[in-house]
Amino acid sequence: MELTFSGAALQILQSTGFSAINSGQVIMLGVACVLLYLAIWKKFEPLLLLPIGFGCLMANLPMSMMMSTDDGGLLNFFYQGVKYEILPPLIFLGVGALTDFGPLLANPTTLLLGAAAQIGVYTTLVGAVYLGFDLQEASAIGIIGGADGPTSIFIASKLAPHLLAPIAVAAYSYMSLVPLIQPPIMRWLTTGKERKIKMAQLKPISQTVKIVFPIVVTIICCLMLPAVTPLLGMLMLGNLFRESGVTARLHETSETHLINIVTILLALAVGSSMTAESFLKLETIKIIVLGLLAFCMATAGGVLFGKLMSKLSGGKVNPLIGSAGVSAVPMAARVSQKVGAEEDHTNFLLMHAMGPNVAGVIGSAVAAGVFLSLFGDPTAPGPESHAAIESVVQSMVQR
């Protein structure tokens, strides 16, 4: 093979990414840098936005084979964990291991606040249909209002995989903005007198109840909504690791190493799906706007239901804890505490707000289950999907 200097230089130039980059990829590299900036310097959900941003950055480098759709590429393998709904339930396992359901068990009526906050999901569903999305897409967008990243990814991968990237980014971005989005709505919907309400101390709960609770929830909820079993079942298994007291190693692994590893894989996989073709669309702007609506309505729904409970209980419930009904554990509960303390610094709402906060996790999982029951294919991903994984594994073995 004969090579001249100019020929070799041209060939090297053509083999670089510079020769293949297009305007869409340049814009997406800018988006990736914005996500990295928000994660590193503004501390917006850094554990997720940083790997999502970097995954997006790598995916938009031409010829890098890092897009989620690049067969055989590294992030394509990670993406299989999203596509086949493996990673979100594993995140839920870790969340369950981290969650103390004690405040919820001590005051179980706060479960209703977790249900009320799901109003944001359904108002957004209607809004999304109004803006031209079909019902499946609208359901995936609406679940952003549940303020639960893994649930959003789980539903999007099942009902609207082509919208996964903007939905995941909107969900995690707004979750990080909970301390900015919620307080004005909470102050607007409550009076100073309501914000000063002090709640009675929570009763202690026996350890046996804490052990039985995850088992009972799994049986009841998964019998009523079988589609939610991967999420809720894993959440409750993680919690059983925690409360049973006989699986210390599994509990420790679930709440630390496993959830950290899965977070890296999940966030990189989501980032790898942020390509110019999937992200630079009018739908993305609509989803960002609808996501904000979802969070606002969820907060308002929780606070308004909190006001109702306050009235019915004769002023024993502080309506500020209603805003914690959106999941976003524990940030939403902290916001309730902060807004309450602004009015009366001796008012400690944190533990009371943790009840609706963890109820929100169950509520958003149940809301997801309802969507899957209505719009999901109960047989999906089905045997052919597992066969697809098997074929990938076999091709790796043959190599």
Place this chain on the structure above:
Amino acid sequence: MNDALLTSITVSGIAILVIFLVLTILIFTIKLLVHLLPYKAPPPQPRKAQQPPAPQNAPSDVDTDIAVITSVMASHLSRTPGNHQVINVQSR
């Protein structure tokens, strides 16, 4: 109002009812569990009988033993007690 919008409103209504139904069942289940398995405070730990604190400068039993052993060793070796030092005594 088009059909899709009407359907979405219907779906939303049904879904909210289902969520409230499921969570209401959970509330009653939790109340039943808490009623059947009430919290019992752990029995108070038996307090150890407090011994009066020993005066700081008073010699302890070990110090006395060391002093006795040192003097016996000194006598046995025909040395003055300052020439050797017993630093530890372990009881069997």
